[in-house]
Amino acid sequence: MARGVSPIHQRADYIETAPTGPAPHLHVVDPVPSHAQQKPRLSLDGVTVNFGARAVSAVQDVSLTIGAGEFVALLGPSGCGKSTLLNVMAGFCTPVQGRVLLDGEPLTGPSAKCGVVFQKHSLFPWMTALDNVAFGPRRLGLTNARQIAQDLLDIVGLAHVANEWPASLSGGMQQRVGIARALATRPPVLLMDEPFGALDAQTRSLMQEELLSIWDKLRPTVVFVTHDIEEAIFLADRVVVMQTYPGRIAREFAIDIPRPRSAEVLNDHAFIERRREITDVIRVEARKTFR
């Protein structure tokens, strides 16, 4: 746990020097260009997870290095173990082999250093939107937890529902609160497990743009699990395509579409080219297991 460690946003390496931008406690982190991977933030080294009692898919011998401030999409069909891999990075499940390093140190369990956005229904229904977002900062003993939460709700455009119960928010709003909550401890890493999978197509598209704009403001390292090819290309610097049985990395694609990206890039030549390449790989992989 993070107790005894000084709160993340107060530590020297997370404080932005530039005086501009939002409130200082919201400002971050690695002002490096996202494609630059000078120092690995998160690295997986030969990670293997077996089928356990839990309904998780196996992952075999996965090695992956993710740079600070990088946006990586884990793409693959269901059953390829992409969510399992994310759970390993979050510290929710322990690999039987291999190890996970966060900033060079072995990961020992869940902590406020890795924010997690779940697929759905993960807000605490007994807390208002604001209290949900303030939950993390409060656990870290921050006295300005409320202010942090308000600022983050503002960033995700939901300041006006701060005092609503999650049950009275729409699915898209709930996910935005979930993103704000995961960002509230100022985690260097944000892990997202198909966060828009349960949303309708229109909302989903808006949320993707929204996520990019939030990411642009705060620049956390993001690992984004999805089975939607276009979503992966649109969001990420790098798309990691996974294969099934066993769950492994099939191929990686660097996405060099310039940022900031808006929905228009979906029609760009570069986008369509990437989509074709990735679709080909996915089809080959899917065919192997399709009987």
Next chain:
Amino acid sequence: MTVALQSLRKFKGVAVAITLGAIGLSLFAGIWTWASAHLGNDVLLPSPLSVLSTYAELIADGSLAKDIGASIFRVFAGFSIASTIAVPLALVLAYSRILRGLVMPLIALIRPIPPIAWIPLAILWMGLGDPPSYFITSIAAFFPIFLNAFAGGTSLQQEHVNAARSLGAGPFALLTKVMLPSALPMIVTGLRIGLGQAWMAVVTAELIAAQSGLGYMIQISRLSLETSRVLVGMTVIGLLGAVMIGSLGVLERRFIVPWNYPR
């Protein structure tokens, strides 16, 4: 504008409900009056009016208040004992597989025994007076409270635990900020049902094993063929039970688990 419209609509809804309720009750009182006039025998069925005058009598001499007080005290005693034991036990069992395996078969065997079947043992062990009533009411309240709290404890979602841990929650915060609030709606439902059961059981206990209270009053009046007193006892039980359960429901929606009832 919309707020005003909403509250107007709500007011209309309440007004309609009250009107319908009043009509229903008046119809019932009408049938009752007709039936008692038709029978023409105050021992078999006194009219609502003579029950009302008995009310006035019993309120005036203070005996009704005394009986109500005795019964309510017993209900709350038994209810408190039951919830103090049932809620912690249920939550512990929900989280410990070994204890669950040890205790649940016993619970399954004891649960079908109706509270009234415990009365002989209660009298043998505790004699007449208040203690057997506490015992009976707590038995009656225990099972609904226990079973609902247990369901609440087991309904904990892994996503909530994972989310809390990834936000830096330690074991204590996990218990107080996640596990307890997550079980709370079911616990409160159990308490509401348990209170109703305790209220019904207290009358049963007093019919047999007490020398005061509404149940005792009904029993004595039956022996002296004062049927209008019996009906006073019965209607007071109905009225107070409805008020208790209703107000617990309001507390639940407004203050205890408001998130389950978003506007």
